[in-house]
Amino acid sequence: MNKNTLQNAANQARGIAIDAVHACSSGHLGLPLGCADIGAVLWGEALSYNPEAPKWINRDRFVLSAGHGSMFIYTWLHLSGYQLTMDQLKNFRQHESGTPGHPENFETPGVESTTGPLGQGIGNAVGFAMSQKIAGAKFNTADHTIFDSHTIAIFGDGCMQEGIASEASSFAGHNKLDNLILIYDSNDVTLDAMADRTQSEDVAARYEAYGFDVVQIDGHDMDAVASAMAKAKSDDNGKPKLIIAKTEIGRGIPEVAGKAAAHGEGGAKFQAEAHTHLGLPAETFTVSDEVRSFFAEKKAALLSAYGEWQTKFDAWKAANPKLAEELANGIAGVVPSDLIDTIPTFPEDAAPATRAAGGEVIQSIAEQIPHFITGSADLYGSTKNYIKNGGDWGSDNYAGKNIWYGIREHAMGAISNGIAYDGLFRPSNATFLVFADYLRPSIRLAALSGLPVVYIFTHDSVGVGEDGPTHQPVETVSGLRVIPGLDVIRPGDAEETAGAFAAAAQRTEGPTLLALSRQGMPAQNSCTAKERREGVFRGAYTLVKETATLETILLATGSELQHAVDAAKELGAGTRVVSVPCMERFDRQSDSYKAEVLPAECTKRVAIEAGVSGLWYKYASTVIGIDRFGISAPGNLVMEELGMTAANVVKTVKGLA
Numbered sequence: 001m002n003k004n005t006l007q008n009a010a011n012q013a014r015g016i017a018i019d020a021v022h023a024c025s026s027g028h029l030g031l032p033l034g035c036a037d038i039g040a041v042l043w044g045e046a047l048s049y050n051p052e053a054p055k056w057i058n059r060d061r062f063v064l065s066a067g068h069g070s071m072f073i074y075t076w077l078h079l080s081g082y083q084l085t086m087d088q089l090k091n092f093r094q095h096e097s098g099t100p101g102h103p104e105n106f107e108t109p110g111v112e113s114t115t116g117p118l119g120q121g122i123g124n125a126v127g128f129a130m131s132q133k134i135a136g137a138k139f140n141t142a143d144h145t146i147f148d149s150h151t152i153a154i155f156g157d158g159c160m161q162e163g164i165a166s167e168a169s170s171f172a173g174h175n176k177l178d179n180l181i182l183i184y185d186s187n188d189v190t191l192d193a194m195a196d197r198t199q200s201e202d203v204a205a206r207y208e209a210y211g212f213d214v215v216q217i218d219g220h221d222m223d224a225v226a227s228a229m230a231k232a233k234s235d236d237n238g239k240p241k242l243i244i245a246k247t248e249i250g251r252g253i254p255e256v257a258g259k260a261a262a263h264g265e266g267g268a269k270f271q272a273e274a275h276t277h278l279g280l281p282a283e284t285f286t287v288s289d290e291v292r293s294f295f296a297e298k299k300a301a302l303l304s305a306y307g308e309w310q311t312k313f314d315a316w317k318a319a320n321p322k323l324a325e326e327l328a329n330g331i332a333g334v335v336p337s338d339l340i341d342t343i344p345t346f347p348e349d350a351a352p353a354t355r356a357a358g359g360e361v362i363q364s365i366a367e368q369i370p371h372f373i374t375g376s377a378d379l380y381g382s383t384k385n386y387i388k389n390g391g392d393w394g395s396d397n398y399a400g401k402n403i404w405y406g407i408r409e410h411a412m413g414a415i416s417n418g419i420a421y422d423g424l425f426r427p428s429n430a431t432f433l434v435f436a437d438y439l440r441p442s443i444r445l446a447a448l449s450g451l452p453v454v455y456i457f458t459h460d461s462v463g464v465g466e467d468g469p470t471h472q473p474v475e476t477v478s479g480l481r482v483i484p485g486l487d488v489i490r491p492g493d494a495e496e497t498a499g500a501f502a503a504a505a506q507r508t509e510g511p512t513l514l515a516l517s518r519q520g521m522p523a524q525n526s527c528t529a530k531e532r533r534e535g536v537f538r539g540a541y542t543l544v545k546e547t548a549t550l551e552t553i554l555l556a557t558g559s560e561l562q563h564a565v566d567a568a569k570e571l572g573a574g575t576r577v578v579s580v581p582c583m584e585r586f587d588r589q590s591d592s593y594k595a596e597v598l599p600a601e602c603t604k605r606v607a608i609e610a611g612v613s614g615l616w617y618k619y620a621s622t623v624i625g626i627d628r629f630g631i632s633a634p635g636n637l638v639m640e641e642l643g644m645t646a647a648n649v650v651k652t653v654k655g656l657a
Contacts, residue, residue, distance in 0.1 A: 020092035253274045460517050463559055492557060495524075544577035
């Protein structure tokens with residue numbers, strides 16, 4: 001290791017961070033300055049990567065969980081040869097700069113995951129490490145090891161204090177993810193004050209209890225950093241690794257170093273003094289020829305190592321054509337185009353709960369999509385998403401398709417995102433719908449990042465019944481529908497459920513949430529199974545066609561669809577029933593299709609859903625909803641008490657002028 005050159009690189013990285021934050025008067029300097037020596041060792045020595053192929057499947061994954069320190073990763077990506085220019089660094093936090101305030105995987109080559117909310121990156125890193133364990137178990141052979149990478153994440157006290165860190169770390173330790181290396185930037189400072197104002201725990205003991213190997217080092221001692229990384233990468237001992245790196249926040253700016261004031265942009269006003277202190281020229285955004293040459297040589301060595309791996313990979317492909325095809329399909333996200341037709345149909349008199357129907361449909365999905373995996377937050381018996389012949393994922397079978405998350409919904413969401421970011425496998429997960437808010441930040445980030453995660457959330461309404469209002473979602477579905485980029489599908493019978501799973505599986509540009517019922521629902525045979533499935537793909541469709549002049553349109557979704565159908569029978573031949581399993585899909589349809597389903601000339605439109613009413617007014621003039629919390633009673637009684645009946649639909653329609 002060329003320590004002198006790497007030390008110069010670290011100080012120049014500090015200078016670039018100071019210059020960038022000073023230029024825009026915005027940003028966070030603490031971590032980029034405090035962890036610069038760690039960054040020099042990672043990109044200059046320890047990491048295996050290819051700047052010319054940022055998505056190389058056997059690269060080491062690096063996640064900056066403390067995303068506010070984004071200039072750290074941007075600077076090192078630039079220095080190590082990724083497609084990130086100095087001009088982009090100079091335009092830090094500006095529009096379309098490629099260097100946003102927090103790292104975004106879809107904006108910057110080399111950024112693995114979109115981090116911002118503290119602790120999310122730790123969960124993402126666990127997901128990456130899981131994905132690589134699955135890949136190794138499925139694709140490595142006795143003759144060829146094509147997957148042997150590591151996942152490394154840097155995080156600080158903010159991430160450490162968030163509950164998601166505990167959930168994800170506990171899960172990682174239990175499942176012996178020894179390819180996971182967490183680096184704790186322990187600088188004893190949080191944003192408002194010194195860290196001892198809010199924490200006093202023994203972090204090392206905590207992580208040892210989780211099942212981690214733990215070592216504490218001086219984060220400014222490059223030899224110590226390199227030694228800790230080398231040991232962490234070489235120990236395949238069934239334990240994830242935690243490196244506690246003691247650092248000085250804001251190192252390089254004496255006026256704020258080691259103080260809470262170093263966290264944000266406060267130190268940037270001392271730009272000139274910092275340049276002098278760090279031995280940098282007065283000119284801003286400078287990198288020496290020495291450092292440029294070092295990383296050029298490093299890049300050449302990395303490309304040579306990549307070439308050796310590529311030769312091994314080519315030999316593996318030739319020896320294992322079926323595995324190679326499966327891997328290629330996973331990377332490409334291939335889903336059978338006829339999936340909607342190949343899922344077995346249900347008997348015409350079938351009336352299962354949509355969660356039970358989903359439990360049957362997922363078997364066909366998993367059979368036809370080998371890279372499809374699933375998990376549940378200790379609720380497989382209720383959510384019904386267990387893949388029967390898939391095996392249980394864990395340290396004794398990393399090839400298993402069923403992940404047992406335990407009661408860790410928050411981590412489950414972030415881990416699923418990590419698997420999706422890695423891009424080899426298609427993750428789904430499950431819990432009760434009412435607990436969606438426990439993983440809402442992860443759902444939001446999946447939507448922002450365009451991750452094709454599938455959420456299988458059951459017990460979708462007050463029909464849950466006796467568990468009472470704490471477990472009866474009323475606002476939840478609408479609250480999820482307002483997340484941009486998230487499709488929320490609430491099917492109304494078994495065939496719509498089949499369509500919902502197929503639609504979710506075929507959607508690769510973003511996440512899909514399936515809201516499924518606890519209670520049974522009758523088959524809606526006014527349309528064929530194929531028509532109902534295809535109707536889900538379009539988001540809304542005419543389920544019951546009027547047989548006289550159109551007078552009234554009833555719109556419904558989920559378990560309330562049956563009430564609209566029954567009400568239409570009493571209201572007469574001029575009534576149409578429109579099933580609306582997915583507002584988002586319907587809103588993306590052509591104007592002509594939307595006008596066909598909801599003709600403008602029919603203004604008497606009544607919608608019914610067992611949830612808050614607000615969103616339905618974009619389609620309907622009158623809404624029968626539940627704008628209050630539920631009741632502890634049998635589900636059918638709760639539904640009746642709160643107006644979720646055909647009789648109330650009829651009464652409401654007849655009461656309209």
